[in-house]
Amino acid sequence: MLLRPRRPVDLDAIVRMNADPQVMLHIAAVGDPAMGREAVASRSFSHIARGLGYWSVFAREAPADFTGYVGLIPDGDAVDEIQLSYRFEARHWGKGYAGEAAACLLRHGFGTLRFAKIGVTTHPLNAASLRLAERLGFEAAPTDPDILIGDPPVPASRLQLTRDAWLRLTLPEA
Numbered sequence: 001m002l003l004r005p006r007r008p009v010d011l012d013a014i015v016r017m018n019a020d021p022q023v024m025l026h027i028a029a030v031g032d033p034a035m036g037r038e039a040v041a042s043r044s045f046s047h048i049a050r051g052l053g054y055w056s057v058f059a060r061e062a063p064a065d066f067t068g069y070v071g072l073i074p075d076g077d078a079v080d081e082i083q084l085s086y087r088f089e090a091r092h093w094g095k096g097y098a099g100e101a102a103a104c105l106l107r108h109g110f111g112t113l114r115f116a117k118i119g120v121t122t123h124p125l126n127a128a129s130l131r132l133a134e135r136l137g138f139e140a141a142p143t144d145p146d147i148l149i150g151d152p153p154v155p156a157s158r159l160q161l162t163r164d165a166w167l168r169l170t171l172p173e174a
Contacts, residue, residue: 001100002063003070006044006054013056013066014040022090026123029151047074051113052082057101059092067092070101072109075119082109083119086132098132106136107170110163117162123150124157133159137169 017023018035028035047053054071058064068088075083084105086098109115120138122129138159149156 001067001097002058002060003055003101003104004058005048006056006069008041010056010066010069011037011041011044014069017066017068017087017089020090023087024151026126026129026150027087028149032151043073051108054085055101055105057088057097059095059097067095067097068101070098070105072105072113072118075121080116081119082115082117083121084109084133086129093128099135102132102136106161106166110166115163117160119161120159121147121149121156122159124154125150126157130157130159137161137165139165 015035015037018040019030021030024030024032024035033039044054052072052074054069054073056069057067059067066089068086071083071085073083073085075081084102086102088098106118109118119141120129120133122133124130138161141158141160143155143158145155147156147158148154
């Protein structure tokens with residue numbers, strides 16, 4: 001897997017991925033303006049100065065083949081609330097790219113940026129997303145009934161991982 005900061009050239013691939021009903025099943029309606037090129041472009045590069053943003057993922061054996069993305073982005077309006085985001089083309093599901101890329105971002109978020117915690121917000125029926133978050137060490141967090149996801153919208157599942165828990169998971173015991 002290769003990971004690099006999102007570039008404007010990646011936007012078309014993201015919009016194509018966002019038009020796939022299989023990918024969007026637990027995220028939003030296909031055609032939702034928030035998933036279109038203009039909206040994706042407007043939020044893609046807005047938090048880079050803070051070390052946040054989106055990273056495009058490519059298969060090492062096919063470095064020009066966009067597979068998906070991961071992101072560390074603000075979680076709402078709070079400055080210190082950060083969310084891990086991930087989305088991959090359906091043809092690349094089950095190959096380990098999401099877990100490997102997300103682990104890289106957790107190292108960046110907890111190691112370099114030293115965040116106290118990172119959250120994940122996902123659809124309660126998105127079993128693959130929930131399994132990935134749990135494999136990474138995330139645990140259930142309180143649900144906010146105002147945070148909706150999907151079409152039709154339902155309250156999102158929320159998970160979180162603290163820096164202390166991440167350190168326990170990643171550092172070998174002495």
